Amino acid sequence: METGGIRVNNLHKTFGQGENAVHVIQGASFEVKPGELAALIAPSGAGKSTLLMMIGCVLDPSSGEIWLGDTQVYQNRWLEKDTRTLRREKIGFIFQAHYLIPFLNVLDNVRLLPLANQEPLPQVEARARELLGYLGLEEKLHAMPSDLSGGQNQRVAIARALATRPQIILADEPTAALDIERAHSVVQLLRQIAKEQRVAIIMVTHDERLLSYCDKILKIVAGKVDTLPPPETTETFI
Ligand SMILES: Nc1ncnc2c1ncn2[C@@H]1O[C@H](COP(=O)(O)OP(=O)(O)O)[C@@H](O)[C@H]1O
């Protein structure tokens, strides 16, 4: 059986205490399997980033359960000693801004994390070149981020997220800074990556035109998550 993906059960997150408590996530349960691209949607302030950061092992939940593949990583507390290692090895992040390191070239930006994970250099080198080729950047290996367009930099950021062979990619509004044409091509690429690299991808988006590329929609409603099929057309959905 294929392993990987993410499963969340009855997850809660409350910020603050007593009178000031804000119950942002109140019993979220969902699953994203390897090969699936899921969109995470909800109005601003509903808890999308909060949820993403909890499953990214960056933010502590208040209670609940999280599995990354077959491994349960959270049950009312983190079960692995070192959440930093967990997220470095299992999870790739993509943000609205690309956050590439400006004084490193494209190839070095992609090599950085797997080298920090102490993967052997020849293997890291081969993987970085393969990924950059796969993303159509073979001509740009030695370019600096400032020499590239927004869409090209976002593709480098995608290559960087994939460089450590994560089981899960979490993308918080990865297309928000792009025009609609580039946004379409980045989401099509994420879909292709999910299928071909057998990664589970969760993408926060505000753009309903992009939902039809997704396998499922995770919609936060009153702190819980409704799992919905993607729309067949791009009619109003959010
Ligand atoms: N560190 C924090 N402390 C207190 N409240 C927070 C914190 N982070 C987020 N919140 C609150 O949680 C709610 C959800 O925020 P967020 O997850 O950023 O929403 P979204 O990404 O859907 O716009 C908001 O009301 C926000 O003010």
Ligand SMILES: [Mg+2]
């Ligand atoms: Mg947010």
